[in-house]
Amino acid sequence: MATDLRLPTHRIVRPDKDRFLDEVNPFEAMKSRFDRAAVLLDLEPGLYKVLRHPEKQIIVSMPVLMDNGEVEVFTGYRVLYNTSRGPGKGGIRFDMQVNLEEVKALAAWMTWKCAVVNLPFGGSKGGVICDPSQMSAGELERLTRRYTSAIMATLGPDSDVPAPDVNTNERVMAWVMDTYSMQARHTVTAVVTGKPIELGGSLGRREATGRGCMLVTREALKHLGMPMQGATVAIQGFGNVGSVAADLMQKAGCRIIAISDRAGGIENRNGVNVAEAIAYVKEHRSLDGYKGGDPITNDQLLTLDVDVLVPAALENVITSKNAGEVRARVICEGANGPTTAGADAILDEKGVFVIPDILANAGGVTVSYFEWVQDRGGYFWTEAVVNERLEEIMCRSFNDVLALSKQHKVNMRTAAYMLSIQRVATVHRLRGIYA
Numbered sequence: 001m002a003t004d005l006r007l008p009t010h011r012i013v014r015p016d017k018d019r020f021l022d023e024v025n026p027f028e029a030m031k032s033r034f035d036r037a038a039v040l041l042d043l044e045p046g047l048y049k050v051l052r053h054p055e056k057q058i059i060v061s062m063p064v065l066m067d068n069g070e071v072e073v074f075t076g077y078r079v080l081y082n083t084s085r086g087p088g089k090g091g092i093r094f095d096m097q098v099n100l101e102e103v104k105a106l107a108a109w110m111t112w113k114c115a116v117v118n119l120p121f122g123g124s125k126g127g128v129i130c131d132p133s134q135m136s137a138g139e140l141e142r143l144t145r146r147y148t149s150a151i152m153a154t155l156g157p158d159s160d161v162p163a164p165d166v167n168t169n170e171r172v173m174a175w176v177m178d179t180y181s182m183q184a185r186h187t188v189t190a191v192v193t194g195k196p197i198e199l200g201g202s203l204g205r206r207e208a209t210g211r212g213c214m215l216v217t218r219e220a221l222k223h224l225g226m227p228m229q230g231a232t233v234a235i236q237g238f239g240n241v242g243s244v245a246a247d248l249m250q251k252a253g254c255r256i257i258a259i260s261d262r263a264g265g266i267e268n269r270n271g272v273n274v275a276e277a278i279a280y281v282k283e284h285r286s287l288d289g290y291k292g293g294d295p296i297t298n299d300q301l302l303t304l305d306v307d308v309l310v311p312a313a314l315e316n317v318i319t320s321k322n323a324g325e326v327r328a329r330v331i332c333e334g335a336n337g338p339t340t341a342g343a344d345a346i347l348d349e350k351g352v353f354v355i356p357d358i359l360a361n362a363g364g365v366t367v368s369y370f371e372w373v374q375d376r377g378g379y380f381w382t383e384a385v386v387n388e389r390l391e392e393i394m395c396r397s398f399n400d401v402l403a404l405s406k407q408h409k410v411n412m413r414t415a416a417y418m419l420s421i422q423r424v425a426t427v428h429r430l431r432g433i434y435a
């Protein structure tokens with residue numbers, strides 16, 4: 001008998017109308033977008049409740065021996081939001097601002113992101129409250145190993161696969177992989193992605209998120225009838241995502257007129273010399289003191305008169321307070337959650353074309369998926385093959401979301417949520433409720 005995949009009709013979802021929407025709480029922001037898409041999809045009430053709750057939330061306290069001989073206790077989290085489509089997939093963040101609400105939101109976004117680009121993964125995320133800039137390499141290694149062993153029960157190539165996020169890198173991923181492998185008593189490279197190439201990492205992974213940003217921006221400009229050649233771009237955040245996006249967008253013909261990081265930014269209407277800025281950051285660890293343009297603040301960068309704005313640092317930088325002053329025609333959300341739900345309507349009204357985070361920065365998880373596939377197959381691809389397959393997935397996903405946005409006359413964010421929620425909901429309907 002054929003399974004009926006049609007959505008049920010006339011079943012009205014009732015969002016929690018009386019809950020208080022805290023604009024800067026990222027989990028609230030996620031739920032607000034989820035609710036809008038769920039209503040449009042006419043999601044049945046049971047599934048609505050299932051998809052609004054994380055499957056599993058782990059909080060761990062980790063004693064770590066510091067270099068001065070004292071013991072410090074760190075708090076860490078791992079949230080598996082939804083694993084119906086496959087293993088949880090999501091990065092590990094080391095930051096003083098990490099909290100459970102943020103990790104829950106990031107895990108939910110990973111669920112929707114993997115579904116938007118149609119990867120066989122669910123969504124998860126982890127974080128540890130710490131300041132890696134104040135820790136030695138030895139302290140960071142001990143913390144990473146202790147965190148890995150604290151969440152060992154959920155980890156595994158078939159259950160939950162971490163990756164780097166803010167302030168973690170391939171070095172940290174190598175420690176995660178080694179700690180897991182020591183417990184498993186054999187080498188398990190596929191337990192984590194974003195590893196060093198020598199250890200089962202994938203060519204092209206480091207650049208993948210920035211490359212994905214460049215590709216969807218190219219598609220957006222094409223859709224809007226704007227040339228890529230000479231398009232002006234401002235980029236907030238000059239780390240992995242922001243610096244690679246700047247480099248590849250410049251190579252694709254755009255003029256990068258402003259960049260910034262934690263220390264502040266620079267504006268140069270003639271075009272920032274991106275290669276020089278990257279070399280400067282490599283040497284000095286930040287843009288602080290870089291003289292390649294006039295100094296500007298991070299707030300000023302967000303409201304510059306540009307064709308494309310790429311927020312590629314942290315959450316909640318475009319809010320109801322400053323959205324009215326944004327002058328960009330396109331926003332490509334390199335970071336997760338840079339725009340609050342309160343800012344969405346203001347940007348819509350101004351006609352800003354927003355490529356939402358769950359689509360715009362999905363290049364990273366897409367090549368993480370390639371890495372996982374290569375590790376499991378024990379056969380590694382050339383960088384050209386990785387980039388070609390990434391381009392195919394990013395462009396197809398952009399056009400899937402665009403088609404849905406036209407069909408339902410909604411913005412790209414709502415369309416992306418509709419596409420991904422529909423995919424996750426379909427799997428739940430097929431699998432049914434266990435026990």
Ligand code: NAD
Pocket residue numbers: 164165166167168209236237238239240241242260261262263298312313314315334335336361362364365
């Ligand atoms: P990163 O640590 O390499 O870089 C972060 C950058 O943001 C740095 O330049 C830092 O100085 C800057 N920054 C930090 N605080 C800031 C502030 N208050 N104002 C302005 N700039 C600030 O991190 P990343 O990997 O590039 O990640 C950036 C964002 O992209 C995060 O939201 C992350 O979740 C998201 N993301 C990353 C990937 C990936 O593959 N790395 C994939 C998807 C999404």
